[in-house]
Amino acid sequence: MAHAVEIRDLHKSFGDLEVLKGVDFTVDEGQVVCVIGPSGSGKSTLLRCVNLLEQPTKGKVTVGGVELTDPDVDIDAARRRLGMVFQSFNLFPHLTVLQNVMIAQRRVLKRGKNEAERIARDNLDKVGVGAKCDAFPPQLSGGQQQRVAIARALAMDPELMLFDEPTSALDPELVGDVLSVMRDLARDGMTMLVVTHEMSFAREVADRVVFMDGGVIVEEGPPDQVIGAPQHARTRTFLKRVLDPTHAEDDVSAGQDGAAADSPPAR
Amino acid sequence: MADQSMTAEPAGPAGRAPGGSRLSPRKKQRISRGVQYVILIAAVVAVAFLTNWQGLAQNFAKMDVARQAFPDVFTVALRNTIIYTVGGFVFGSLGGLLLALMRLSSVRPYRWIAIVYIEIFRGLPALLIFLLILFLPLALPGFEVPGGTYGQGVLGLTIVSSAYMAETLRAGLQAVPKGQTEAARSLGMSHSRAMISVVIPQAIRIVIPPTTNQFVSLLKDSSLVLFLGVSGEYVELTKFGNDLASTTSNATPILVVGLTYLLVTIPLGYLAGRLETRQAKGR
Ligand SMILES: Nc1ncnc2c1ncn2[C@@H]1O[C@H](COP(=O)(O)OP(=O)(O)OP(=O)(O)O)[C@@H](O)[C@H]1O
Ligand SMILES: [Mg+2]
Numbered sequence: 001m002a003h004a005v006e007i008r009d010l011h012k013s014f015g016d017l018e019v020l021k022g023v024d025f026t027v028d029e030g031q032v033v034c035v036i037g038p039s040g041s042g043k044s045t046l047l048r049c050v051n052l053l054e055q056p057t058k059g060k061v062t063v064g065g066v067e068l069t070d071p072d073v074d075i076d077a078a079r080r081r082l083g084m085v086f087q088s089f090n091l092f093p094h095l096t097v098l099q100n101v102m103i104a105q106r107r108v109l110k111r112g113k114n115e116a117e118r119i120a121r122d123n124l125d126k127v128g129v130g131a132k133c134d135a136f137p138p139q140l141s142g143g144q145q146q147r148v149a150i151a152r153a154l155a156m157d158p159e160l161m162l163f164d165e166p167t168s169a170l171d172p173e174l175v176g177d178v179l180s181v182m183r184d185l186a187r188d189g190m191t192m193l194v195v196t197h198e199m200s201f202a203r204e205v206a207d208r209v210v211f212m213d214g215g216v217i218v219e220e221g222p223p224d225q226v227i228g229a230p231q232h233a234r235t236r237t238f239l240k241r242v243l244d245p246t247h248a249e250d251d252v253s254a255g256q257d258g259a260a261a262d263s264p265p266a267r
Numbered sequence: 268m269a270d271q272s273m274t275a276e277p278a279g280p281a282g283r284a285p286g287g288s289r290l291s292p293r294k295k296q297r298i299s300r301g302v303q304y305v306i307l308i309a310a311v312v313a314v315a316f317l318t319n320w321q322g323l324a325q326n327f328a329k330m331d332v333a334r335q336a337f338p339d340v341f342t343v344a345l346r347n348t349i350i351y352t353v354g355g356f357v358f359g360s361l362g363g364l365l366l367a368l369m370r371l372s373s374v375r376p377y378r379w380i381a382i383v384y385i386e387i388f389r390g391l392p393a394l395l396i397f398l399l400i401l402f403l404p405l406a407l408p409g410f411e412v413p414g415g416t417y418g419q420g421v422l423g424l425t426i427v428s429s430a431y432m433a434e435t436l437r438a439g440l441q442a443v444p445k446g447q448t449e450a451a452r453s454l455g456m457s458h459s460r461a462m463i464s465v466v467i468p469q470a471i472r473i474v475i476p477p478t479t480n481q482f483v484s485l486l487k488d489s490s491l492v493l494f495l496g497v498s499g500e501y502v503e504l505t506k507f508g509n510d511l512a513s514t515t516s517n518a519t520p521i522l523v524v525g526l527t528y529l530l531v532t533i534p535l536g537y538l539a540g541r542l543e544t545r546q547a548k549g550r
Contacts, residue, residue: 053449080455090450094468104454107464149450156454 002065004029004160004191005050010059012045019045021215023059027160027208032192034202034223037212038238043195046212047164050193051082064159080108083153087165089145091137091152097124098133101152109156116155123151127181143174147181154185161185163194197242203227211235325517332519336511340520343500344507345527350417351489351503355424356482362425363432368462370437381433388430397423397491416501420492428485435477439470476546479539483532504528 005027012020019042027033035043048054050061052068052075061068068078092100101120105111124130127147137145146166153161163182167175179201186192186205196202202209202223209226211219219226219235230236369381388396400423404410412418443466451461490505497506508524
């Protein structure tokens with residue numbers, strides 16, 4: 001059977017800067033794959049190449065058997081099958097919560113008003129913000145906004161959900177609500193590709209973890225292996241930083257990236 | 268601590284200001300303000316004595332002349348001013364939106380056309396554009412601006428305002444965060460659908476205050492319709508005031524017309540300010 005997502009030799013450059021240097025991996029239907037890695041390693045770029053918010057320089061992206069990188073593909077139609085959740089929510093501030101979840105259903109899927117509203121309310125209830133239908137996004141907490149954003153994507157009945165650090169912009173006490181929605185989604189069998197720094201979430205929910213650094217996949221496998229017993233020094237260094245940030249400086253020798261990130265002790 | 272030393276100083280022995288100077292800062296300030304008032308009063312008295320009040324009143328505030336201006340100053344002149352302005356504003360906004368979208372287009376020739384248009388018509392005096400319209404039939408024989416006199420006036424104001432609106436709207440469109448388009452596209456919306464449903468509605472909200480100011484300046488520019496040689500039922504405020512001032516050999520109609528402009532422009536300017544602060548707070 002075909003993979004839900006298949007990425008082959010994916011390259012992406014911004015001008016002279018090569019951000020993705022040949023990425024290969026697959027996600028099977030119903031799988032949750034978490035992508036981890038240091039800042040600037042190309043995780044967001046990878047995700048954005050999957051739904052073609054960025055045009056890959058080279059390589060193939062296939063979702064549900066349709067090659068998105070084929071120049072003749074109807075990209076708007078293809079994107080309808082993928083939901084994306086952004087770090088900064090990106091709700092439409094001029095529309096109410098309900099309208100946020102309805103507008104693409106109405107304009108893209110051409111659903112009738114009643115049907116769209118029913119589906120919107122169902123999804124908002126599912127993520128626990130059903131009571132906020134008539135509020136405008138800026139009146140909501142970050143955690144609520146992100147859950148509305150998830151409902152907005154789900155209302156389009158996607159085959160695959162992409163999450164780009166969905167909890168990174170949230171206050172710590174709001175992270176749990178969003179993660180539990182994502183956990184439920186995974187349990188219901190949604191295929192998910194999640195960029196995250198939440199290691200405990202990755203360990204618990206992911207079927208596979210992909211560690212990226214410098215535009216390539218360094219290591220991938222089951223979470224217990226990649227997070228629990230990493231094979232590569234770069235993975236170990238990264239995990240040490242994430243899991244124990246106060247002792248990050250101990251590893252300056254471990255990689256060039258680290259040396260650049262830590263400012264000199266002068267001043 | 269700092270507070271204590273501050274309050275302690277004035278409480279100390281009088282005249283013991285820091286630096287050994289004779290006057291405390293507060294006293295200096297009081298004297299300075301006193302001097303300013305004296306100068307103001309002197310100026311007012313001088314103007315009051317030197318002005319020929321009688322002559323001024325005769326020329327600028329003659330009641331029977333002022334009476335002649337009513338009700339036509341409102342029913343004809345102001346009405347026409349508003350027709351010209353609103354017409355120019357509506358068509359200018361549509362043209363400006365089109366130009367702004369062309370300016371941001373990925374098709375290079377569209378960008379060029381928009382840039383050339385915007386640069387030319389923002390750079391020319393509005394009066395020159397009206398003169399151009401006046402001479403248009405000479406250049407293009409048989410050509411007639413649809414809508415007659417109203418059409419000509421509205422066309423002139425449309426040409427002017429579309430160039431300014433284009434730049435305002437472009438700024439507004441660019442002020443909508445890129446994530447908004449990305450969210451819309453990731454939901455499967457086409458580029459134009461994302462523009463119509465997500466970006467343009469937000470851009471319009473952003474540009475409402477500057478646009479209100481543009482409406483005010485368009486209202487003032489509508490006075491240039493005077494140069495189209497309009498008459499009778501088509502006159503707007505400035506032409507109306509000018510004509511009545513000529514026939515009565517008196518400047519009072521100018522004053523009446525001026526006050527009529529202010530009746531509209533001041534509230535609108537105030538409104539624009541309110542909208543601006545409201546938006547600043549909403550951010
Ligand atoms: N549109 C762009 N134009 C130019 N450079 C870009 C663009 N988008 C990303 N980059 C660069 O590509 C590199 C990878 O960025 P990316 O956002 O994919 O990293 P990331 O792994 O998601 O990092 P983070 O954890 O900080 O989100 C960075 O060096 C970034 O500056
Ligand atoms: Mg990122």
